[in-house]
Amino acid sequence: MVAAGACAALPAMPGAARAQPVSRGEPVTASVSMSVNGENRTLQLDTRTTLLDALREHLHLTGTKKGCDHGQCGACTVIVDGQRINSCLTLAIMNQGVQVTTIEGLGTVDDLHPMQEAFVKHDGFQCGYCTPGQICSSVAVLDEIKAGIPSHVTADLTAPMAVSEAEIRERLSGNICRCGAYSNIVAAVSDVAGRQG
Amino acid sequence: MKFDKPAADNPIDRLQVVGKPLDRIDGPRKVTGTARYAYEQHDVVPGQAYGYVLGAGIAKGRIGAMDVEPARRAPGVIAVVTAKEAGALKKGKRNTARLLAGPEVEHYHQAVALVVAESFEQARAAASLIKVEYAAAEGAFDLKAAMNEAKKPEGDDPSLDDTKVGDFAGAFAAAPVKLDETYTTPDESHAMMEPHATLAAWEGERLTLWTSNQMVDWGVTDMATTLGIPKENIRIVSPFIGGGFGGKLFLRSDVLLAALGARAARRPVKVTLQRPLMINNTTHRPATVQRIRIGTTGEGKITAIAHESWSGDLPGGGPEVAVQQTRLLYAGANRMTAMRLAELDLPEGNAMRAPGEAPGLMALEMAMDEMAEKLGMDPIAFRLLNDTQVDPEKPERPFSMRRLDECFRVGSERFGWSRRSARPGQQRDGNWLVGIGVAAAFRNNLVMKSGARVSLDAQGIVTVETDMTDIGTGSYTIIGQTAAEMLGVGIDKVVVKLGDSAFPVSAGSGGQWGGNSSTAGVYAACVKLREAVAQKLGINSTEAIFANGEVKAGNRSLPLASAAEAGPLTGEDTIEYGDLDKTHQQSTFGAHFVEVAVDAATAETRIRRMLAVCAAGRILNPKTARSQVIGAMTMGAGAALMEELAVDKRRGFFVNHDLAGYEVPVHADIPHQEVVFLDETDPMSSPMKAKGVGELGICGVGAAVANAIYNATGVRVRDYPITLDKLLTRMPDAA
Numbered sequence: 055m056v057a058a059g060a061c062a063a064l065p066a067m068p069g070a071a072r073a074q075p076v077s078r079g080e081p082v083t084a085s086v087s088m089s090v091n092g093e094n095r096t097l098q099l100d101t102r103t104t105l106l107d108a109l110r111e112h113l114h115l116t117g118t119k120k121g122c123d124h125g126q127c128g129a130c131t132v133i134v135d136g137q138r139i140n141s142c143l144t145l146a147i148m149n150q151g152v153q154v155t156t157i158e159g160l161g162t163v164d165d166l167h168p169m170q171e172a173f174v175k176h177d178g179f180q181c182g183y184c185t186p187g188q189i190c191s192s193v194a195v196l197d198e199i200k201a202g203i204p205s206h207v208t209a210d211l212t213a214p215m216a217v218s219e220a221e222i223r224e225r226l227s228g229n230i231c232r233c234g235a236y237s238n239i240v241a242a243v244s245d246v247a248g249r250q251g
Numbered sequence: 252m253k254f255d256k257p258a259a260d261n262p263i264d265r266l267q268v269v270g271k272p273l274d275r276i277d278g279p280r281k282v283t284g285t286a287r288y289a290y291e292q293h294d295v296v297p298g299q300a301y302g303y304v305l306g307a308g309i310a311k312g313r314i315g316a317m318d319v320e321p322a323r324r325a326p327g328v329i330a331v332v333t334a335k336e337a338g339a340l341k342k343g344k345r346n347t348a349r350l351l352a353g354p355e356v357e358h359y360h361q362a363v364a365l366v367v368a369e370s371f372e373q374a375r376a377a378a379s380l381i382k383v384e385y386a387a388a389e390g391a392f393d394l395k396a397a398m399n400e401a402k403k404p405e406g407d408d409p410s411l412d413d414t415k416v417g418d419f420a421g422a423f424a425a426a427p428v429k430l431d432e433t434y435t436t437p438d439e440s441h442a443m444m445e446p447h448a449t450l451a452a453w454e455g456e457r458l459t460l461w462t463s464n465q466m467v468d469w470g471v472t473d474m475a476t477t478l479g480i481p482k483e484n485i486r487i488v489s490p491f492i493g494g495g496f497g498g499k500l501f502l503r504s505d506v507l508l509a510a511l512g513a514r515a516a517r518r519p520v521k522v523t524l525q526r527p528l529m530i531n532n533t534t535h536r537p538a539t540v541q542r543i544r545i546g547t548t549g550e551g552k553i554t555a556i557a558h559e560s561w562s563g564d565l566p567g568g569g570p571e572v573a574v575q576q577t578r579l580l581y582a583g584a585n586r587m588t589a590m591r592l593a594e595l596d597l598p599e600g601n602a603m604r605a606p607g608e609a610p611g612l613m614a615l616e617m618a619m620d621e622m623a624e625k626l627g628m629d630p631i632a633f634r635l636l637n638d639t640q641v642d643p644e645k646p647e648r649p650f651s652m653r654r655l656d657e658c659f660r661v662g663s664e665r666f667g668w669s670r671r672s673a674r675p676g677q678q679r680d681g682n683w684l685v686g687i688g689v690a691a692a693f694r695n696n697l698v699m700k701s702g703a704r705v706s707l708d709a710q711g712i713v714t715v716e717t718d719m720t721d722i723g724t725g726s727y728t729i730i731g732q733t734a735a736e737m738l739g740v741g742i743d744k745v746v747v748k749l750g751d752s753a754f755p756v757s758a759g760s761g762g763q764w765g766g767n768s769s770t771a772g773v774y775a776a777c778v779k780l781r782e783a784v785a786q787k788l789g790i791n792s793t794e795a796i797f798a799n800g801e802v803k804a805g806n807r808s809l810p811l812a813s814a815a816e817a818g819p820l821t822g823e824d825t826i827e828y829g830d831l832d833k834t835h836q837q838s839t840f841g842a843h844f845v846e847v848a849v850d851a852a853t854a855e856t857r858i859r860r861m862l863a864v865c866a867a868g869r870i871l872n873p874k875t876a877r878s879q880v881i882g883a884m885t886m887g888a889g890a891a892l893m894e895e896l897a898v899d900k901r902r903g904f905f906v907n908h909d910l911a912g913y914e915v916p917v918h919a920d921i922p923h924q925e926v927v928f929l930d931e932t933d934p935m936s937s938p939m940k941a942k943g944v945g946e947l948g949i950c951g952v953g954a955a956v957a958n959a960i961y962n963a964t965g966v967r968v969r970d971y972p973i974t975l976d977k978l979l980t981r982m983p984d985a986a
Contacts, residue, residue, distance in 0.1 A: 080326055081326055081327065081370070081372065081373060100370055100372045100373070102372040102376075103370075103372060110291070111370075111371065114293045115284075116284065116288075116290075116291035116293070117283065117285065118284065119284075119288075119444070119445070119493070120290075120446075121444045121446070121526070121910070122446075122526040122909065122910045123525065123526060124526060124527070124909060124910075124911070126526070126910035126911045127444065127526075127910050129444055156284070157282075157283060157284035158283065158284050158285075160283075161282075161283060162283055162285075163279040163280060163283050163285060166279060166282065166283070170279075170282040170283060171282075173278075173282045174275065174278040174279060174282055175274060177274070177275065177278075177874050177875065177878045179278075179281055179282070179723075180494075180723030180724070180725075180878055180879070180882055181443070181444065181445065181491075181492060181493045181494040181495075181722055181723030182277070182280075182281030182282075182286055182491065182493065182723065183288065183443075183444040183445040183493030183494060184444045185281050185282055185284075186282075189282060219923070222918070223918040223919045223921075224918070224919050226918040227917040227918045227919040228917075229917075229918070230444065230910060230915060230917055231918075232441075232442055232443050232444050232494050232496070232886075232915060233494055233723045233878075234881060234882030234883065234884065234885025234886055234916070234921070235878060235881070235882060236881075236885060236916070236917075236918050236921040237881050237921060237922075237923055237924040238878060238881065239918070240918070240923070
């Protein structure tokens with residue numbers, strides 16, 4: 055299983071440009087194209103660049119945060135092809151042809167996404183550093199529940215899945231908020247879920 | 252403005268904007284990712300290079316040899332900075348250890364080098380090529396082993412002195428009911444979400460630092476000392492701070508290394524501390540061992556109370572002041588406190604949210620619970636019996652305001668305290684043993700000098716400038732509310748600019764003094780601006796009423812903006828304090844209520860309900876203040892149940908130095924939290940009549956959780972955090 059999985063990962067990026075042969079001492083770079091917030095972007099990147107650093111340092115989309123760079127905190131959560139991921143745990147070149155939605159793609163100061171609006175209303179943040187990750191995660195969580203994907207606290211796998219505070223808390227537990235806004239974040243997500251019906 | 256008499260009625264009392272639960276004015280920027288933090292200032296200077304920090308691999312000793320040449324030759328590398336390249340550096344007065352090691356190493360992960368390269372990936376790869384040979388020295392890393400050699404803390408600070416009132420020993424010996432127990436709290440980490448980060452740019456002799464710092468002026472001052480350059484040559488910009496909790500009060504290695512790196516590279520350089528480096532490289536809350544003795548009459552009146560605390564720090568450091576609340580919280584004629592400091596070679600200990608009170612109350616409020624049980628008294632009744640309206644050490648000195656009793660009464664009714672079983676281990680819910688616990692919250696209200704500049708333009712826009720910081724506390728919003736109230740405009744007419752050393756020096760964010768002090772500074776500046784407006788409009792400023800965008804005096808009414816038609820008007824001032832905080836003890840109070848369920852078979856603890864009732868002066872914004880309190884309750888829950896830096900006592904470092912190993916509460920750990928603020932104003936604290944809440948919220952929470960666990964299980968654990976291994980073998984029969 056494990057070996058097969060590892061092998062399968064290689065052909066998964068056939069579209070990725072072959073690494074450029076480079077002069078001695080220069081980093082190995084590769085070209086990667088992806089859609090970011092609906093816009094096609096092509097970057098020539100050091101192959102060691104994470105998706106997170108591609109967004110922050112190369113596209114200057116700094117709304118996605120680096121809290122730990124090791125997949126421990128969730129601050130870098132973005133939505134890739136409809137699924138939330140930790141963007142620090144994937145190299146940019148592994149994401150050839152994907153569609154990335156970052157916090158900047160959800161809404162703007164003058165036109166907030168309903169989840170962003172709910173976070174403001176319920177004060178679902180304090181310092182604001184985990185917030186883009188919490189919001190991207192929250193948007194994806196509601197989609198996951200809608201799609202019937204169970205979690206650790208889902209009691210009945212055959213019944214229609216419902217949004218509950220327990221489900222929200224469980225599914226958002228990969229997004230740490232050290233300011234401790236959890237109680238308010240659950241209120242914000244529940245508010246949006248309620249409005250979505 | 253000198254604040255030396257209790258505040259009379261003033262424009263803040265109108266409460267048109269202040270006191271309202273407004274959404275944060277910086278909220279839309281934070282939720283859209285457009286609030287930019289230190290490492291995200293891509294466009295402020297061109298040509299930014301990346302720095303990567305290498306930390307020491309030993310806790311104590313010397314660097315014997317360091318070969319940086321392979322790193323220098325690595326692709327993309329622009330410069331490598333070590334102590335050798337850095338030249339003579341001094342140490343800022345608020346740092347205990349130096350920020351760059353070499354040749355001496357004072358603690359594990361103390362920075363030994365910075366590699367500057369064209370990209371982050373190149374800097375990281377090159378840093379791994381540096382070879383360091385260390386000559387490790389013996390160090391002391393075990394608080395319990397070093398306790399016997401611990402000494403009275405040195406220095407002139409009277410708050411570090413031993414205290415004695417009456418005859419503790421005699422009264423304790425004679426007391427019919429007594430408790431003598433020892434409690435321990437572990438080393439803890441701030442673990443704020445944004446790692447320390449700085450972008451440094453030199454322009455000739457002038458240095459600009461975009462960084463993440465709670466105390467802008469302390470940063471400038473200590474940086475000037477460290478580099479040996481004039482303070483005027485340094486500008487710090489810190490508009491958004493991704494959490495601090497005391498961990499960003501001081502100048503840290505990211506700032507110094509970015510500046511040194513930028514000097515060596517002749518380019519702007521940005522540095523962020525890698526998450527696995529942060530915990531040992533920066534400061535932490537030190538572990539404590541605390542002995543508490545309480546003696547009472549048979550009816551529960553405290554006649555003797557003693558609190559002693561042992562903690563450790565690097566040479567030249569200070570103690571965790573865990574005894575300070577015990578000097579003020581409960582009555583009792585005979586009392587003593589003492590702190591002893593051991594020299595340890597662990598990373599630097601320093602302030603973390605409610606330094607002193609947070610670990611101190613974890614011990615004291617558990618002791619009070621134990622004592623109530625010995626007396627057969629309700630834990631709330633026992634506390635109220637020993638409540639005091641005066642400083643117990645100086646009965647002639649009253650509290651400015653103290654409504655601890657009401658906090659308990661309101662809380663017990665709301666939480667259903669009367670349903671608590673006095674006997675532990677009685678309430679069962681399926682596999683769960685259920686219990687509730689209570690603790691007092693107490694934190695002093697500190698007042699700090701704070702300045703601001705407020706200007707008015709011809710469009711009627713009011714702009715506030717102060718070097719105050721917003722670390723998630725809501726400073727932007729409450730400062731905006733203050734200026735709006737004072738000038739009689741809506742908050743949409745106020746622009747708030749913070750965190751720039753080019754602005755007047757403020758109180759900064761620490762010790763829960765920021766909210767009250769910084770808004771009081773804005774109040775003072777607004778008074779000046781009101782005078783300038785009145786003068787311009789030919790109105791007597793004492794009669795002028797600023798409301799609805801107009802200035803009224805008698806039957807005259809003029810648009811506020813018209814005062815600035817000929818050019819902007821500015822008011823600048825600093826609030827300074829007289830001795831009201833000396834004649835009166837100013838503190839904040841609260842009561843924490845917690846319900847837990849402990850799995851009868853596995854001893855896993857889950858928190859089910861949390862309530863805090865707080866009495867903390869005027870609440871400037873109930874929405875952001877509530878968030879401060881729930882956040883602090885969450886951190887308190889972490890301290891009670893999971894947070895602990897594991898010390899490697901042979902090698903001298905914190906082993907679990909990242910967010911996977913150092914466990915903090917996550918969503919699933921925290922239930923709905925309720926907060927009640929008693930309606931009050933404290934005219935002794937400032938013209939705002941407010942006090943702080945950000946640290947009050949964590950004070951006592953740990954003990955309330957511990958007391959609830961005891962109530963659920965009958966197992967008393969005096970060694971925090973209360974993890975299941977400490978409960979498991981002592982649990983009641985699961986039958």
